[in-house]
Amino acid sequence: MSELTGTAATVVLLRDSDAGPEVLLLERPTAGSFGGAWVFPGGRVDAEDRVEGEPEAAAALRAGVRETAEETGLVLPAADLVPLSCWIPPENIPRRYQTWFFAAKAPDGNIRLNPGELLNHLWLLPAEALDRHRNGLMQLVAPTWVTLHSLTSDTSAAAALARIAGAEPETFRTRPLSGYEPATVLAWAGDEEYDGAGGASGAAVGGSSAPTSDPSLPARHRLVMDKTSWRYERTR
Incomplete structure (x- = not known):
């Protein structure tokens, strides 16, 4: 570290x-x-x-x-x-x-x-x-x-x-995720991949930008950066 x-x-x-x-x-x-x-x-x-x-x-x-x-x-x-x-x-x-x-x-x-x-x-x-x-x-x-x-x-x-x-x-506390290239994905605590799961898990990358408590959704707290099209996802 x-x-x-x-x-x-x-x-x-x-x-x-x-x-x-x-x-x-x-x-x-x-x-x-x-x-x-x-x-x-x-x-x-x-x-x-x-x-x-x-x-x-x-x-x-x-x-x-x-x-x-x-x-x-x-x-x-x-x-x-x-x-x-x-x-x-x-x-x-x-x-x-x-x-x-x-x-x-x-x-x-x-x-x-x-x-x-x-x-x-x-x-x-x-x-x-x-x-x-x-x-x-x-x-x-x-x-x-x-x-x-x-x-x-x-x-x-x-x-x-x-x-x-x-x-x-x-x-x-920012951590980049792999497996989403060419997009850059930054994750924070609360995201299901934040603690070392690594790259894309196979779950669809949703478009939600507002927190929700829906347990059926994958846990997300990340910023998806695809050129200048950026999307903040947070599901908890």
Whole structure:
């Protein structure tokens, strides 16, 4: 098992629009980490973010506030950040950062991007961002895509934050599955193949994206990525 490289933080900023809550996405340059992708504000935890004896999540929260200010010019009170999820990459990649995701309502102010680190920004409905990805107009990575997918049914920023605050932050310890080529399939706890069953089990890959308790369905918690057509499946 490869060791984690470090800890990082990501902040999902929400604001209201006439059509529903929008999120802030930032375009990364083609060189560097997440090259060319559109991501939420965030970055690694630095030494200045740490307080001896405190858990990594506390350091990640401070890093989220700092990185958001550095990347966007928006200053967030730490108390406004709501823990959303924790993402742990597969073991077969060289640099593995455990990344804490937080959500917060965006403060008033204009976006001022960090020169050289970011190219552009957009406020989009989560469904709009997913449509852009599907149509090849916006590159997303799996944690961003799944997070956007989870926000598509919220009717306001306040409703989204209340829902997130009322749930236990989920850990997504990612494992790739074999046997589904040319599609790439990432699985998380709760999927029937997650604990070492390996490749395709012969059960049909369903199209459900909403959790269900139907015991007749195979246990699924995965993201199926076929070119730009991605599908989140969860049956438990």
